Amino acid sequence: MNTERPHSPFDPVTIGPVTLRNRFIKSGANEAMCLDGRPTRALVKHHRDLAAGGVGMTTVAYMSVAEEGRTLPNQIWMRPEVLPDLRVLTAAVHNEGAAISAQITHGGSFVTGMKVRGRTISASSGFNAAGMLKGNFLQRAMTEADMTRVIDEFVAGAELARDAGFDAVELHMGHGYLLNQFISPMSNRRSDEYGGSAENRVRFPARVLAAVRQAVGDQVAVLAKINVADGPSRGATVEDAIVTARALQAAGAHMLVLSGGRNVESTWFMFGSNMNRERISQVLKSQGEWLTALMMKAAASSERKMTFREMYFLDYSRKIRAAVDLPLAFLGGVKSLANAEQAVREGFECVVLARALIHDPALVNKFRSGELRESGCDNCNACVAYIYHPAGTWCIHNPPNDPALNRIPAAAESGR
Secondary structure: OOOOOOOOOOOOEEEOOEEEOOOEEEOOOOOOOEEOOEEEHHHHHHHHHHHHOOOOEEEEEEEEOOHHHOOOOOOEEOOHHHHHHHHHHHHHHHOOOOEEEEEEEOOOOOOOOOOOOOOEEEOOOEEOHHHHHHOOOEEEEOOHHHHHHHHHHHHHHHHHHHHHOOOEEEEEOOEOOHHHHHHOOOOOOOOOOOOOOHHHHOHHHHHHHHHHHHHHOOOOEEEEEEEOOOOOOOOOOHHHHHHHHHHHHHHOOOEEEEEOOEOOOOHHHHHOOOOOHHHHHHHHHHOOOHHHHHHHHHHHHOOOOOOOOOOOOHHHHHHHHHHOOOOEEEEOOOOEHHHHHHHHHOOOOEEEEOHHHHHOOOHHHHHHHOOOOEOOOOOOOHHHHHHHOOOOOOOOOOOOOOHHHHHOEOOOOOOO
């Protein structure tokens, strides 16, 4: 790896087989712009706007490798039938000069928006608190046959992404999804070679990444999104994350995206601030999800109170940076050009943003031109509520999305 550090986040960077025009990456963040598991024209517009706004790469969030791996019904399910829609999406981004990454993953037991036939799969068996609102009360521990099947699903999803024109695939191993259910001691209670120590807990996720890298690694960049820590004291620590990072480096990852927190137990850690439970409740009620809204509101009463601060994962990420020598992408509270410059100066190859770019898709161009030096995002977290809305995710300080675009498949003929 080249040890010379760039002076600017606007410098190009090469990640495996892909060279990005700059080091700004739009983070994978559920867009809710999908129809029957297919990308819609709303999703194409969303990512085209980000590409036109200057990002080096944009990430299409939560593309499930299996039908039952979706957490919500308005997510992409990777299968050959969606290839034409995916190609429209990647072409739109490429036409604006940016690269595009497919975030592929599986929810495991974290399936909150639909009923799954039988028990959901996970690292360990038992009661499934995350799935109870939709009747997914129980989960079962994956067998070796399950692992082989899921590895094949990840490989097939990555190959489909390659064929669709994606420049990278990002395996989501954080936030409480299936691969994180192995890495985190909050979910993994196994006593075999996949449980116990941090080295054992990352064994299956590392197998998944190695298989994907073998299948597509010379054609697309293979990334992994991991937690720098889970947040709660009983969860994975930064020392565990270092073990994970080293194992994934050995498995062939081209870059790691450093995130944190879990969707059920520690969203306050993930976002560096408390969720906007009131807005989430309003949106859920508008969609007839009254029970879910009530549960969300109840969760707020026991949530740790957090005041947002910029670059809130920096101390954790520095420790991982010191422990591995593969490219790393810094994520967590980047609000200004100065934040991005600091991340690059401290040795992170890329800088990853979500909320600031939802607020202003042209933020990178505005940083470059000098029009802005700080994002206008106020971290109200209301945008998160719109993963439950038929118009898709948007910033409440901007005009709302056009819901009609979210009812048309990306590859539909004009006029339909």
